[in-house]
Amino acid sequence: MTTPSMLKGARERWVRTGGVELCVAELGDPEQPTVVLVHGYPDSKEVWSEVAARLADRCGFHVVLYDVRGHGRSTAPQPLRGGFTLAKLTDDFLAVVDTVSPNHPVHVVGHDWGSVQSWEFVTVGRTEGRIASFTSMSGPSLDHFGHWINARMKRPTPRRVGQLLGQGAKSWYVYLLHTPALPELAWRGPLGKRWPKILQRVEKVPGDGYPTASLPSDAAHGAWLYRDNVRARLRRPRPDAYAHAPVQLITPQGDAFLSERLYDDLDQWVPRLTRRTLPAKHWIPRTRPDQLAAWIEEFVTAVEGGRPEPAATGRHAERFGGQLVLVTGAGSGIGRATAFAFAEAGARVVAVDRDAEAATRTAELSRLIGAPEAWAETADVSDEQAMEKLAEKVHRAYGVLDVLVNNAGIGLSGSFFTTTTDDWRKVLDVNLWGVIHGCRLFGARMAERGQGGHIVNIASAAAYQPSRALPAYSTSKAAVLMLSECLRAELASQDIGVTAICPGLVNTNITSTARFTGVDETEERRRQKHSARLYSLRNYPPEKVAGAILDAVTHNRAVVPVTPEARGAHLLSRFMPGVLRGIARVNPKL
């Protein structure tokens, strides 16, 4: 018998097992692959509401959530002590899946303590054949954790001791939860009342979106999850805790409770492991539901289809696999190389250029290289209306961007007095206004979505190196650099990073298309050829700039000079600007 649930559109039923009654909610078509979402501490199943709705409505899965014993509307065991052991939690899980999906193995997804207990489910013999895959976030296996500690105690190199101390400091709350009565008192008192506000401030979990109905009793009962299991299992980890299903590990880089290093040895326990990282804090089911739903869908679909799980290795693949990335000026040079680098990392790529053919070629090659999806779009970044149309189409057809790369730009060389107002307008329209349009139109939707993102603006070393030859170009790039800094400050509170990339001389087509002012056509062509030769002799490949861009996004860097000369000039501009001014005065070509 099922009844309507507190989760919008869900059917609810009760499953009796081991002296407790579990409240189970279901969404979507039971004929489709079943995804079971297991919540953490101190949450109830409602913590998954955003992810569950996406998995059922958009991905078409049969989604099952249940309140862990003692949480939400499930009843608590009596007595509490000894009622929350991993063995009993495994009994509950099996009772739920036997009810909701008796004939097919299920895909388990766990967060926090939901993940800790799901590691037990996926490593014990009696669940073999009942689990098709496991997606783990922010909750390690206690067995693997125990072995991780033992390995570091046995061979304590300085690095390993640092790792132990680092995780030890992050586990402060675990010690507190082992104290008698104190956690219960705190949760039923001031902590319980202030918890949503704390989460809102620290984690940016939307305050009204965080389910609090059963919080004090969830938190008080949940303390037994720790007391019944942690010490005992860490002291005596099982020697054979191997995963019998493929595992997708999603690691938020800013998790205050768990060090990323905890998962260093995981490959030895999990034969089929896909790693993902996310620039986020701990409560990702609330703060990053779009990204989680996309990764779960990709993983479950691959396993169901008998295909290899996606992007199992590679630093950039962990971070960008499945993300939506748009690159302007993607038809050539740095833009094309950047589109390819994201494609190789498994991102979905939108290649934009004013040259339709070049954009199409980039999209085609991106698919060949590894992008699960890639599209070409034609737009002139300096044209506001064209950019509005582009943004409208991208948001409607492909979604909100995870990464925007404002790369399109043109070169212009010539002294100030030979540069006409028309020349100024052209270079500012593309190099500065193109970036402004991109940031406004795509950045606004990123901010509105509230799930983070990153904007990369391609400036240049010319942004901080004065020059007699490039007054208009350098001004446009200096403006891009400062715009990026200002925007970075403004968007930091929304978890949107902004980076300015400042390359030096890079071997691309820009030299043959750059305009030279104050000279006739023949001289302009001669100079174009000359600088093309110079750049090809310098021979710094755009692929290296692309690599620097992916690194900068991964580490959320503010300003990144690329090429040795750009790094040198950056240092001089900060500590010895007089030297750069002197070079600019004596060198008419710089």
Ligand SMILES: NC(=O)c1ccc[n+]([C@@H]2O[C@H](COP(=O)([O-])OP(=O)(O)OC[C@H]3O[C@@H](n4cnc5c(N)ncnc54)[C@H](O)[C@@H]3O)[C@@H](O)[C@H]2O)c1
């Ligand atoms: N190559 C270098 O040495 C160097 C150094 C520093 C900075 N940069 C900057 O890097 C960026 C990329 O330059 P590149 O060297 O790869 O040049 P490139 O000429 O090889 O590629 C630029 C691409 O942008 C496109 N584009 C130009 N104007 C456009 C517009 N209005 N709308 C849409 N697309 C447009 C072009 O069609 C081309 O495909 C530019 O912003 C440039 O200023 C280049």
